[in-house]
Each structure stands twice: as structure tokens, then as C-alpha cells.
Amino acid sequence: MRMAFFLAFLLVALGYAAWRGGGPERAMAAIALTMVGADKMLHAFVPVEFASLDTGHLAIDLFGATATTLLALFAHRFWPMCVAVLHILPLLAHTSRFLDVEIHPAAYLTMQVATSWLVPPILILATWRHQRRLARGDSEPSWYISSRRSIPRTANR
Template sequence: MLRIAIFVTLLLVALVYALRKGGGPEKAVAAILLFMLISDQALHLIFAVNFLSVDAGHLLIDLIAAAATMTVALTAYRFWPMLAAVLQFLPLLAHTTRAIDMDLHPIAYLTMQVAASWLLPPLLVAATWQHQKRLAQAGSDRSWYISLRPSSRNAAKH
């Protein structure tokens, strides 16, 4: 239980920092992690999780989080969201491994599901700190890629 309390504390500190001081990508990933935290807590209140078979509830949470993080990674004007997306896809490998090998020990399945999540709070803190550093140096920090193609209306004018 102490391990969970430490992780949740680190995560909450990272979330508050990112939501208060981060740019668009930092806030978006913080929102994704907050969704995961709340969904996970709700899941554990409603269902007992035993890790003896594919954990459908966590699989759904992980699928949503991976898709959302990949969307941020593909649209953010930052490199770090790609790292976050990879870390969000690793639990999907755990679910796939469990589906393929039902003899996988439950502790191994649990560890594969949660181990990568320990890297997300420090990554989010570092990304937010870098955003603040760029703001201090340049006065602005571009958050998102903007399409360079003119819209069809503007193209007709040119």
C-alpha cells in the first residue's frame, strides 16, 4: 500500500504542476493521466481485479489513454509526448501477453501493466519545467503543430 500512496502522491504533484504551469501538451497529458487515475479508482471500487485473466477494465482504460496520448504526440510541437505515448502502449503489451499466454504469473502481468506508469510523473514534471524554461527565455512556447496548407477558401483567393 505504501508503494501506491507514493505513486499517487508523485502523480498528483506532477498533475498539479502541469495543469498550473504547463503548455497545451503538458495539460493534455495531465488530463489523460487524471482520467486514468479516476477511472482506475472507480474500477477498483466496482470490480475486484485478480490478474488471473485479461483484465478488461484496465485494458479499456489503457486503450483510451494510449489513443489519447498518441493523438497528443502526433499533434504537439514537442518530442516528449512520443515518450509518453510509448509508455502508455507498454501496458497494452501486458494485456496482449496475458491473452497469448494464460500461464503468465499474475504478479508478472501486474508488473508489466504498471511499471511504465512510474516514469510518467517525472516525465511530465520535466516537460513542464522545460516549457517554463522556454517561456522564460523566448517569451513564448509553441504548443501544437498548425497546418501549413492553406484552407480551400484561402487557396481560391490566391
């Protein structure tokens, strides 16, 4: 029941972000959807096992941490930094499992999934704030774009 509630909550957040979000919010929706799809495919072929290092979820978590870190680096928003941290934390679970094989399987599972519950409300709030900026007429870029033209030139050059 808990998993169904989480997936429903996540799908609402992803749908809202895809429908009303800016570029970073839509990118986060795509990242999360990719991770959920990869998780479903993993469980279709590999039984869930938390008694040893879970290499399938490690791969999914590495993708999530890398993708959200890149999002945080290029998005002209603050919230992707928080989401990147939330996706890096499960890597600590895998590291803990790798270093200490005596960690309880329930603790390993909790360390992997607990932070994911914070992603949907952050994404909903980020999309709502984006809509508020648009309603106020604020013009804020979605992405940091480096270019030589954006560097002011001085008269001495």
C-alpha cells in the same frame, strides 16, 4: 505504501503541469487524471484480478495509449512520443495474458504498471522546460496546426 507514494508523486506532477504547463502538458495532466479516475471507479465495482485477462484495465490502457498517441501526433513537443510509448507497453501485458494464460499474475501486474512510474518525472521535466522556454522569451507553438496558409507559394502558381 508504494501506491500512496506513486499517487502523491503523480498528483504533484499533474498539479504542476496544470498550473505552469503549456497546452500539451495540461492535456497530459487531463489524460492521466482521467485514467486515475477510471481506475478508481473500476476498483469500486470490480475486484482486482490478475489471474485472467483484465478487461477493465485493458479499456483504461487502450484509452491512455490512444489519447497519448494523439497527443504525440499533434503536440509541438518531443516528450509526448516517449509518454505514448509508455502507455502502449501495458497493452503488451494484456496481449501476453491473452495469448499465454500461464503468465504469472505478478508478472502481468508488473507489466501493466511498471512504466507508469516514468510518467510523473517526464511530465515534471516537460513542464519545467516549458517554463524555461517562456523565461528565455522563446516563442514556440504548443500544437502542430496544418493549414493551407502555412504552405509557401511559388511564383509559378
